[in-house]
Amino acid sequence: MATLFVGLGRMGAPMVRRYAGTTATVLFDVDTAIARALADDIAARPLDSLAELPDDVDTVILMLPNSRIVESVLEADGLLDRLPGGALVIDMGSSEPTSTRRLAEAARERGIGYVDAPVSGGVAKAVTGQLSIMVGGEVADASRARPHLAPMGATILDVGPSGAGHAAKALNNLLSATNIAAAAEVLAVASSFGIDPGVMVAVLNASTGRSQATEVKYPKYVVTGCYDSGFAMDLMLKDVAIAQSLARGEGLQTPVTDAAAEAAGNARATLARDDLDHTELARYYEYINQVSFRATGA
The missing domain is CATH 1.10.1040.10 (N-(1-d-carboxylethyl)-l-norvaline Dehydrogenase; domain 2)
Structure with missing residues (x-):
């Protein structure tokens, strides 16, 4: 199975470089040229459109600037509806806790796990894989998320239910x-x-x-x-x-x-x-x- 990593900016790019060495990874960014170039560099697969979600994707990691963009990707672009039951979504950006709680509930209604796992440490620690990661979500989902977070973080803290990480x-x-x-x-x-x-x-x-x-x-x-x-x-x-x-x-x-x-x-x-x-x-x-x-x- 594979992970779709969405958002390849200043933080997302170094994070996925750490992550892709441990898991089969598909890359998506609104700038498809960035996704293609980075995919070539780290032996990942680029994705030109979220409408073309590969069948083997069962985990999604989001590193996006704000809740409006997260909502757009998951709801307006329909990513939540394309994921299989039992999939896991991990939002590692800095989203609004109330939006996170609503999205987590929408995911649960579809049989999908949802974890908020924002990071602290900046680009320097993203490069070295020493980010601090604050995890919110149901206990079982947070446990499932840990192996995905480990390549990117030196400190992973479970802080409470959905939205608590954000x-x-x-x-x-x-x-x-x-x-x-x-x-x-x-x-x-x-x-x-x-x-x-x-x-x-x-x-x-x-x-x-x-x-x-x-x-x-x-x-x-x-x-x-x-x-x-x-x-x-x-x-x-x-x-x-x-x-x-x-x-x-x-x-x-x-x-x-x-x-x-x-x-x-x-x-x-x-x-x-x-x-x-x-x-x-x-x-x-x-x-x-x-x-x-x-x-x-x-």
Whole structure:
């Protein structure tokens, strides 16, 4: 049997390179040239149209930008109706939990398993197969999904029922954005006071203020002035909005992360480019405070 892998973008392409070495794989992307070229490179089979689903496909992995596209592929394009009973769908993108729950129910009505398994770690860890993967779905479906996820992830966490994986991913990215914003405010003060930003980052990482943002993002992408982590600002904002909607749905007060979300939205509007990297939230703080986060010698 074979797996259909849909979505061969910045994350999907390195992920399927890890995956195709373990399982017979069929590739689909809206850009058929990308699918054909990658298929030739990794000995997979390209698919020009989802209407031509091969008979041996019993698993589908989706790595798509948002829920609207997932819904289009599964419902409007009819993929759910073409899959055989007992098939398994694994959505590894950052979808909306409410949409995920509805799609999972639609899949169950057809005798198809459905798992949400979004990832964290970015392109670098997609390349090395060291992604963190958050799995939501029925226990039996999550168990079936694990062998498919293992080639792509170093940490696979079962987090709850359908939609829980996507909720966990969005909440993680909300905190990630908050950490970037908080560190930027601290660096702005430090820089104004005469402390080299590279030195201040080193202080944070040797002390209790450290986070993944200060340990990875600031040394690699901020104090170097590169701002090229490979994860788009717009994708971060999408996840932040999903996380905020979850908080509002539960009637919870979240003033700290709300402030970070507002800052991220202001950064998008102020810097006003379609290709903004998510780490450019720090660049926004440089701009509004008229300081530089570039380390001496960087």
